[in-house]
């Protein structure tokens with residue numbers, strides 16, 4: 001009987017230690033702590049146009065979804081037309097990228113803390129489906145820009161981003177020779193183009209038809225499980241074993 005209780009206690013300690021050591025216990029169905037995100041995902045029936053696929057469960061408000069479709073919007077005062085007018089066929093990808101960033105509750109596995117004035121968390125290396133990156137790049141090839149990292153180095157003196165004096169306007173494919181150069185570099189590695197295809201359940205889709213649900217839910221579940229089995233169990237088992245042995249010694 002006494003042995004039975006001992007082993008039950010051991011098991012309890014083991015489980016508790018493993019649980020407590022997980023870095024961020026919830027990776028699913030969360031919103032990052034950034035400039036415009038809601039605290040928690042929830043339904044938003046009226047999300048605007050390209051953001052509407054997220055209306056059943058979104059981290060963005062209706063206002064954010066409206067602003068995501070505007071030039072130099074109140075969101076970030078970002079000027080897509082910094083080297084003349086960006087083609088509409090190209091701009092729609094930037095709108096979709098903004099919708100995914102602001103609205104998706106499925107980016108948890110790639111959320112990282114950052115020390116930035118305008119946000120506490122960012123996304124890093126989100127595995128973007130290769131076709132989503134390729135069409136983005138193809139549709140933007142003939143538009144113009146002056147930089148390959150759009151997070152840094154702008155001249156903001158007029159209240160929106162302008163090309164700095166030393167940056168020359170060239171076609172997109174000058175600054176981004178390949179699709180990966182565009183998707184990985186433009187937002188400082190927020191994305192890392194995946195080798196997986198749309199529909200594989202292993203990469204995040206920027207575009208999807210909500211009629212068949214949000215395909216990114218399954219993707220987040222897959223990578224969250226991977227993250228837990230990696231960081232959760234393997235890194236804390238020495239701690240768990242230590243605690244268990246200590247308890248055994250105390251009770252003997």
Ligand SMILES: *[C@@H]1O[C@H](CO)[C@@H](O)[C@H](O)[C@H]1NC(C)=O
Nearest residue numbers: 062063064065066067074075
């Ligand atoms: C969204 O909210 C901001 C801040 O309150 C406001 O400046 C902006 O005009 C709003 N946009 C829309 C489309 O309502």
Ligand SMILES: *[C@@H]1O[C@H](CO)[C@@H](O)[C@H](O)[C@H]1NC(C)=O
Nearest residue numbers: 113114115116117118119120
């Ligand atoms: C964040 O930046 C502030 C100011 O630059 C600094 O004092 C602080 O130590 C930084 N924190 C981390 C976690 O890097």
Ligand SMILES: *[C@@H]1O[C@H](CO)[C@@H](O)[C@H](O)[C@H]1NC(C)=O
Nearest residue numbers: 155156157158162163164165
């Ligand atoms: C920034 O832009 C302003 C206004 O467009 C201009 O007067 C200034 O020279 C620019 N500064 C740099 C460093 O490019």
Ligand SMILES: *[C@@H]1O[C@H](CO)[C@@H](O)[C@H](O)[C@H]1NC(C)=O
Nearest residue numbers: 130180193194195196197200
């Ligand atoms: C990506 O997939 C293609 C085709 O399935 C394969 O030929 C290629 O080696 C893969 N690349 C990487 C980096 O895994």
